[in-house]
Amino acid sequence: MNENEVRTNKRPFLSGPYFIWIIAFTVLPLIVIFRYALFDGNGHFTLSNIAAIFSSSINRKALWFSLEIALGCTAFCILLSYPLVMALKHLGLSKRGFSLFIIILPMWMNFILRILAWQMILSNNGILNLLLTTLGFEPVRIANTPTAIMIGSVYDYLPYMILPIYTSIMEINEDLIEAAKDLGANSFTVFCKIILPLSLPGLLSGIVMVFVPSMTSFVISDILGGGKLQLIGNIIEQEFMISNNWHVGSGLSVALMILVLLSMAFTRKRTADGKESLVW
């Protein structure tokens, strides 16, 4: 037993440097934020800054809208990623690094520039409408609507869903799939019974990397939503930047953090089916 443990490469001490790093640059700065969140401008203890996320109707509305966008964006990313990864797999393994690059390359162009480019595509006199009218269709009014924010978010976060799913699907032993097929499983069954469960770790990583940032971003909604639609990220940004109220801003972010943590824990319970936790 003892010998076995030594051999399974159990070396918790390897996480030491990381642990120190987390404490120094994640936990301690976070305490600064908590200090702002838990006290008001006069140094009195208060929970109102944190409660503000629910107590103000503006914040509730923004939170709800962010949730819609984040959930929608995550769902679209999953729906687009799986077929893509399956298609890439089908098109051959030999170009593995190549396809990774193809997915990641657009992200190397600056994010703001890409979102501005989307604005040019989607705007009323934009490229999309130019194409539509040339082909004889009615122009669409997408710019400055939730649809535009959704398109921008899916565009921006899609690679973060594709990559982990891609990595974990490519790891599935081909023999397993062959064996299932030999035993009479069709492609659909193979996908549901083998590929999906085995790619779950990747999927969960992807969900965290898409859901959370799409919930807190504010640049996409500012540029593509025309400033008419507020995500909770915009509200937090305004508290820090316009109202100069760091206490409420910090309180809102702490509340948001707690909410996201809770919802992620919930996801795990529902999807991991009592298995050893993957994301958490």
Added chain:
Amino acid sequence: MRKHTKLTRFIALAMCLTLTCMLLSGCGKKTKIIGTLNLINYAEYLDPEMLELFTEETGIEVKMDEALTPEEMYTKYSSGAIKYDLVCTADYMLKKMIDDNEFQKIPWDQMEYKDNIGSKYYDFCKAFDPNNDYCLPHFWGTIGILYDTTKVKAPIDSWEVLFNGEYAGDIIMQNSMRDTFMITLKYLGYSLNTDNEDEIRKAQELLIKQKPDVQAYLVDEVRDEVVAGNAIMGVIYSGEAYLGRESNPNLEYVVPKEGSNVWIDCIAITKHCENTEYAAKFLDFLCREDVAKANFEYIYFSTPNIKVIESLSDEEKEDPTLVPPEDSIVNCEVCTQTDKKVTELMSQLWKELKSE
């Protein structure tokens, strides 16, 4: 085996890129540095070549930190993370910082070219700096409407077009709390520096009513959207309007008759500055005609430097976006409202407006 080389290959690739860039950027000539000044400024608000020239001439290096809004600057400044020597910011923020005793007096006697700045502009500054102790005017301008003359029924001379629904869906507003409230207050006939809660609330009501007609509240590219024809009109700064008209001659800029905001951005020396002599040298350098001209040509905002204005062509001198004429600014006010209560009320109302 291939997997192993992927990383190395990638790093090699990146190295190549880095090297190329280093060649691109070239090796700058180095002057002996005798001191450093930290400046926080709007982005693109100085010709960077002028900073290099200053270093060459004096050996003083100016490190510029950039921000988009005065509030961003204030956040960075007040965190104390960096001891800025110089701040270039907007009128109301200058007032707030003067009231907080953040600045030290400019040693005017050490400045040879200070009179290149017209006395009219020093007078503007008296609104927030009564004795002209702290602020050196850098750029100024007005807020008005940029509109497409081919798409409007009649020439525009009032803020009314933004609020009467005539151009619903074709209006672009500034995504800036102060600017938006200021023009609405002006339209309603109030002072833009009002501290009367009722007046501010009335302005918000009007803005809420207007919101469905607004195509977008933009921080940026108001100009581009009007140039592209995505909208018929937009609320804009005069300097921006100049560039808009450069790319589309059908555009016209107007400061509505109800009056507007005349804004002025100044540079001030903070209390953290230890070497006031260097700071004064830099301010003096900015007043010099050649430098002010280069800065003017870099951004095309209205300059307070009379020597530069004199050197302009007649056509440029008559352009109301470059040299706002006297009669257009008679009804305009400088924003000096920094009362905490008013700011809090406004930002609350602004949030409500945005979440409607």
Added chain:
Amino acid sequence: MKHLKHFACSFLNCVKNIFLAIRKHFKGILSGIYVGLIGLFLYAPILVLIVLSFNKGRSRVKWEGFSFKWYEALFSNSQIGDALVTTIVLALASAGIAVLIGVPGAIGMHALGKKKFKVMMGLTNIPLLNADIVTGIALMLWFVHFIPLGFGSVLIAHITFNIPYVILSVMPRLQQMNVSVYEATRDLGAGPVYAFFKIVLPDLMPGIVSGFFMAFTMSMDDFVITFFTKGPGVNTLSTMIYGQLKKGIKPEMYALSTLIFLVVSAVLLVVNGISDRKKTPKAEQIERI
């Protein structure tokens, strides 16, 4: 007659083969179309940027004719060059250090007990959970106490938000890893270090590579955190572009993006070509293991 029968037979055979081939390739064609569509979605904005880089006029909304002038302007603009160097050095260094800390970190965490693992994973997710602006301001307020803001502080900030990406990419690989191969290697007499480099590391490599890429990309793209943690005089492309938002993006930026895109794609194609040719059956076999 015999000939005819033969002909008919071969004709039928031919049809059958074509039919089989279509059936076999149908999935391939469909896959191809789908990949193409996603590719279009991912690359459409980049096409727009490339087109803009050749626009004669300054405005991003009006085509005024073809011109190379922004490329010329780009090469004479030392600010952009400096920002580019800073951006790349920062991205490489922060992603590299994040891998050096994150990979051992992930391995160590994997070996922790269930509870400790959960705590560590929770901490790992904090930088992802926080709005960027909060992370940025928190780090700025924290740095004030002991580090002067400058390149170093930005680097630390970038490493901090990069590590979670490395861990999140490596962790699934670790969990999917087959421990028995490692055990077998040890049973056959290999030392732990040798076994680690020969068995564990190659197995984790895809995760590490994608983690590195993600970290690199996040660092290239980040604006908010950089803005708050940088000192004066330090500029990355992101902060530079953000600064230009109000006055209009300088077309040089489109030109630069186009150049980066072209250079990276070209290098990528060349490298890919070389590696395809070099690939021996033996290498392929090793890869399969």
